[in-house]
Amino acid sequence: MRLESPLTYCHVCLANIAYAPDGAIVSCRCGVRAQAFVYPAIFRLGTSSAGEAVQAEGEAVCFAHEDKRAVAACDSCGRFVCGLCRIEWGSRILCPTCINAAEKRTDLLTQSRPLYDAMALAIVLGSLVIFTLSLVTAPIAIYLAIRALRAPRSLAPRTMVRAWIALSIAVLELGGCGWLLVYALMLGAKR
Amino acid sequence: MTATARSHYVRLPGRKSSLLRRDTLWLGDDHVLFVRSSRFSEDYRRFYLADIQALVLQERPSGNRRIIDWVAIGVSAVAVASLFFTQHQVWGVLLGIVAGLYAWLALRREDCKAWVQTAVGTAELPSLCRVKSARKALAIIGEKVLTAQPPMPVEELSRVLETPPPLPFAPAPQPPPLPVLVNAARPASPLYNAAFVLLLGLGIVKLSTAFSSSAEFVWVMPIGYFCFLAMLITPLVRHGAKNIRGGRSAAVFTSLIVTGSIATYSLSWASSRWQRRLQDANTQRLYDMIERAAPLQIGLGVVLLILAIWGLLAFLTTSASSERRTSGPQTLFGPEGS
Numbered sequence: 434m435r436l437e438s439p440l441t442y443c444h445v446c447l448a449n450i451a452y453a454p455d456g457a458i459v460s461c462r463c464g465v466r467a468q469a470f471v472y473p474a475i476f477r478l479g480t481s482s483a484g485e486a487v488q489a490e491g492e493a494v495c496f497a498h499e500d501k502r503a504v505a506a507c508d509s510c511g512r513f514v515c516g517l518c519r520i521e522w523g524s525r526i527l528c529p530t531c532i533n534a535a536e537k538r539t540d541l542l543t544q545s546r547p548l549y550d551a552m553a554l555a556i557v558l559g560s561l562v563i564f565t566l567s568l569v570t571a572p573i574a575i576y577l578a579i580r581a582l583r584a585p586r587s588l589a590p591r592t593m594v595r596a597w598i599a600l601s602i603a604v605l606e607l608g609g610c611g612w613l614l615v616y617a618l619m620l621g622a623k624r
Numbered sequence: 625m626t627a628t629a630r631s632h633y634v635r636l637p638g639r640k641s642s643l644l645r646r647d648t649l650w651l652g653d654d655h656v657l658f659v660r661s662s663r664f665s666e667d668y669r670r671f672y673l674a675d676i677q678a679l680v681l682q683e684r685p686s687g688n689r690r691i692i693d694w695v696a697i698g699v700s701a702v703a704v705a706s707l708f709f710t711q712h713q714v715w716g717v718l719l720g721i722v723a724g725l726y727a728w729l730a731l732r733r734e735d736c737k738a739w740v741q742t743a744v745g746t747a748e749l750p751s752l753c754r755v756k757s758a759r760k761a762l763a764i765i766g767e768k769v770l771t772a773q774p775p776m777p778v779e780e781l782s783r784v785l786e787t788p789p790p791l792p793f794a795p796a797p798q799p800p801p802l803p804v805l806v807n808a809a810r811p812a813s814p815l816y817n818a819a820f821v822l823l824l825g826l827g828i829v830k831l832s833t834a835f836s837s838s839a840e841f842v843w844v845m846p847i848g849y850f851c852f853l854a855m856l857i858t859p860l861v862r863h864g865a866k867n868i869r870g871g872r873s874a875a876v877f878t879s880l881i882v883t884g885s886i887a888t889y890s891l892s893w894a895s896s897r898w899q900r901r902l903q904d905a906n907t908q909r910l911y912d913m914i915e916r917a918a919p920l921q922i923g924l925g926v927v928l929l930i931l932a933i934w935g936l937l938a939f940l941t942t943s944a945s946s947e948r949r950t951s952g953p954q955t956l957f958g959p960e961g962s
Contacts, residue, residue: 437746440680444737452680464685470766473773474743475677545667552664587666589633589650589659 436469443467496528507531540588549581550591553599560606560624567606574603633657633824636764638757640734640750647751649761654772656740656765658749669747671740673772678741686735693730697723738762810866812939813859816876820935822852823879827928834921842894849887855881862901875935882931886924 436452442459443450452469453459459467493503495515498607503513507528514528537541553554553574560570577601582593633650640647650657656676658669700723707716728851738761752758826848833845856876868876 436678436680437741440678440739440741440746444682445684450682466683467684468681470679470682470762472676472678472769473776474675474769476740476776477743531733541670543668545665547665548661548663555664582903587659588657589635589666618738 435475436471440469504523540585543585543588546585546587548587548591549577549584550593550596550599553577553581553603554595557599557602557606563600564606568610571603572611574599575607578603636751637760638749638751638754640753649749649751651764651768658747658751660750671747673744673769675742675744675766676740676765676769678771679769680739680741681736681752681758681762681765682738683736684734693727697727699728702728719923795924804901805879812872813863815855815859816868816872816939817936819852819855820879820932820939822848822855822874823883823928823935826852827925827932830921831925834918834925842897846887846891846894849883849890852883853880853887871938872935875931875938878933879935882927886928 441449443463443465445465446461446463448461448463448466450459450461452467454471456468458469461467485504486500493513495501495503495518496512497518498515501515501517504516505514505519505526506512507530508512508525509527509531512528512530514526518528519526520529520532527535532542556570556577557574560567562572578596583595586593633652636651636656637650644663646663648659648661650659652670654673656673658671660667660669698893700719704716704720704723706715707719734753736753736755736758737774738749738758739746740749752761826845829848830845856879860876929931
């Protein structure tokens with residue numbers, strides 16, 4: 434119900450800071466000016482529960498905790514859940530297993546995402562420095578660029594310009610390599 | 625937490641970027657998304673508007689830093705211009721590059737830190753590292769948070785205020801114990817002292833060879849140098865450079881650089897002399913003449929002695945004072961009880 438560490442300390446001199454309740458600026462002894470904006474959620478009491486123990490034999494118990502009384506059933510899989518395992522997901526009640534399963538299907542639980550377009554662009558730009566590597570790097574860059582175009586994109590808005598540029602350069606590189614190969618073969622045939 | 629469709633994120637002011645990292649903040653329908661990009665992947669962290677309890681901003685005092693920056697940039701610009709007019713274009717370009725780098729670093733300097741507190745915990749918002757953009761971003765977030773969190777009914781608020789949990793701004797009854805710094809009291813490895821004693825011996829030997837050129841020391845010196853380097857590098861690798869700071873660190877790293885250079889040349893000299901000895905008597909005489917160049921030998925000996933004395937003074941005086949200081953457990957603010 435109060436500001437937690439390290440917010441209560443000055444980040445320069447580590448002295449304790451007493452913030453003004455109205456959001457006004459306060460100064461630390463080292464000159465740091467600090468300001469805290471507090472919202473109603475800070476007064477809200479926690480609603481989570483550790484789960485009640487089983488009182489009588491025959492009572493429904495939690496699927497994950499045999500000693501805890503079930504308080505609800507998962508709307509997705511039907512397993513009984515205790516107060517600890519009960520997760521409110523919008524209007525539904527889910528168990529941790531279903532939440533884990535949903536993690537792969539929704540953006541709302543995505544924790545990280547690879548940027549294939551940036552990888553493809555880095556590879557083709559690197560191969561421009563050492564052109565002889567293009568024969569190896571161009572197919573890799575094409576694969577990564579296509580994957581970038583097909584895979585789920587970054588959560589933050591991001592254009593696919595990198596992927597298209599990488600794809601174009603890689604195709605040109607492959608074309609150049611092919612042309613050099615044909616030219617060399619024709620030169621060899623003439624001789 | 626509510627399940628919603630894919631949000632349309634709006635970029636919030638503020639960005640912190642380096643060569644391999646970029647931190648940004650985005651505003652979604654019901655949450656703030658912190659994105660940390662390592663150029664080839666992105667990590668996400670969500671702060672739901674309904675859960676945000678507090679936003680904190682701490683601004684560093686700028687003092688005269690801004691004025692100094694602008695004066696330095698202005699003086700550099702005038703100097704670059706005058707160098708170009710006086711036909712010293714090369715120096716002008718070099719100074720311009722340095723001044724440009726300084727200006728770039730000055731403009732990118734962090735001048736504040738921001739945090740968010742939720743029911744889960746607190747987190748720093750690294751993208752809000754400049755006051756102007758941080759204020760804008762916090763204002764936008766604050767407005768959304770107030771919309772997402774309905775005001776508390778008066779009776780509930782009064783009930784909360786009467787219950788035992790302290791008010792948000794009440795001073796903490798007991799300040800948290802200061803973290804104990806385990807490494808602060810760790811003394812420097814005795815190998816450093818031994819290494820500088822060895823360097824002192826090497827310096828004396830070098831000075832003595834300047835006056836009495838003897839071939840016995842041709843291989844002794846490079847071996848001695850490399851022993852000294854090994855004695856310095858071993859504790860550095862084992863304990864890191866954290867417990868040698870200030871003068872000690874300067875002495876160690878200067879000695880490493882200078883003695884490392886001398887050791888390389890000494891080894892190359894000894895090996896080439898050994899190879900030539902078998903080939904030609906005249907070349908051998910030439911090498912002997914060079915080795916008898918007293919000013920060079922004296923100079924090297926003096927350099928080694930200065931380094932040795934500097935290192936010994938740094939380590940002996942600092943360890944004595946740290947022993948006096950570290951009679952009790954060390955805390956962030958020094959020894960406990962002082």
